[in-house]
Amino acid sequence: MYSEKELNDLEQFFGTVELPEEIEVMQAQKVIDVQKFIKNHLACARANIGKNTFSSFYERLVKLKELLLRN
DSSP states (O other), rough: OOHHHHHHHHHHHHHHHOSSSSSSEETEEEEHHHHHHHHHHHHHHHHHHOOGHHHHHHHHHHHHHHHHHHO
């Protein structure tokens, strides 16, 4: 599970890092509009805090952050 604070931390991170236009987050999962991806995933994760079914939205944001930190 994730918390509102964790989402806020991710949102702050994405607001301070240079974002590519597109990126492959996972094999066969290419994001062609990174800003839209972040906005939509944050909104969906925030609207569903505490619901395990929606944890994949948070997990993909964490994966994106990890990829950006590696580059």
